[in-house]
Amino acid sequence: MIAEVVNARETSSKGRRRSTTSKGVWQRYSTDDYGTDLENDLVHKHLPLVKSVVGRIAINLPPHVPREDLLSVGMMGLLQAIRNYDPANVASLESYARHRIRGAVLDELRRVDWVPRSVHDKSKLVQKAILELEQVLGRVPESEEVAKHMGLKIADYEVLIEKIKPTTFISLDSASNQDGENDEPFAIQDDSAKDPVDEAAKREMIRIVGTKIDALPDTMRKVLSFYYFENMRLREIAEIFGVTESRICQIHSQAILSLRALVQGL
Numbered sequence: 001m002i003a004e005v006v007n008a009r010e011t012s013s014k015g016r017r018r019s020t021t022s023k024g025v026w027q028r029y030s031t032d033d034y035g036t037d038l039e040n041d042l043v044h045k046h047l048p049l050v051k052s053v054v055g056r057i058a059i060n061l062p063p064h065v066p067r068e069d070l071l072s073v074g075m076m077g078l079l080q081a082i083r084n085y086d087p088a089n090v091a092s093l094e095s096y097a098r099h100r101i102r103g104a105v106l107d108e109l110r111r112v113d114w115v116p117r118s119v120h121d122k123s124k125l126v127q128k129a130i131l132e133l134e135q136v137l138g139r140v141p142e143s144e145e146v147a148k149h150m151g152l153k154i155a156d157y158e159v160l161i162e163k164i165k166p167t168t169f170i171s172l173d174s175a176s177n178q179d180g181e182n183d184e185p186f187a188i189q190d191d192s193a194k195d196p197v198d199e200a201a202k203r204e205m206i207r208i209v210g211t212k213i214d215a216l217p218d219t220m221r222k223v224l225s226f227y228y229f230e231n232m233r234l235r236e237i238a239e240i241f242g243v244t245e246s247r248i249c250q251i252h253s254q255a256i257l258s259l260r261a262l263v264q265g266l
Helices: 002-014 023-029 037-045 047-058 067-084 093-112 117-137 143-149 154-163 196-215 218-229 234-241 245-264
Strands: none
Touching (some): 037 047, 037 067, 047 067, 047 093, 067 093, 143 245, 196 218, 218 245
């Protein structure tokens, strides 16, 4: 969902964007069958995009999650993006492919259920505390406030955030029901058959998440902006703020947990 908000904001601020791949290439590709040399060339040209997307996700995953498997899934996402891309769309191929690659990888991570149930449970406890405080304070709470509300020292709270960190890098792409089972994606996956009601719901969700991002504390908002809008790495963001990469990761996790708690509390 963060990616959806980014795409929506980029489109509104920059106008119509075109693919760096020439129009003539797409005209020729539209008459080709799948698996041709032209398709292979397009896939090869955009391989760095797969590595970039997978790398940004994998850096926050436990060691037992094999990156090679995620690269294979990302490749399939790229291939589907190339086959479904319409150059008349407002988004460039690169933007569209990045979204499809990331979606394919996140779908695979959800499918294999790589996060232990105990981690999900702890994540939900933090989200519950954030939502309760937001209702009382009328704003997104700071980390210190959440820690106090949960009866934790700030150091212990930061350790907790570190433990549940992996869930925050996919949490806005799925919404849990009341008992936390059977996550379903916010984003519509089938781009070839768009239902008007679903499209309206997605636009409204993008608007809501965008509003919630604007309501975050300044530091959280900047970290999300650098990471998702500027496509910066956590290490680069840490250098800007003059703190450790671990601290930036904690801020990112707190921000995402806050957004998910607030969206699910609507």
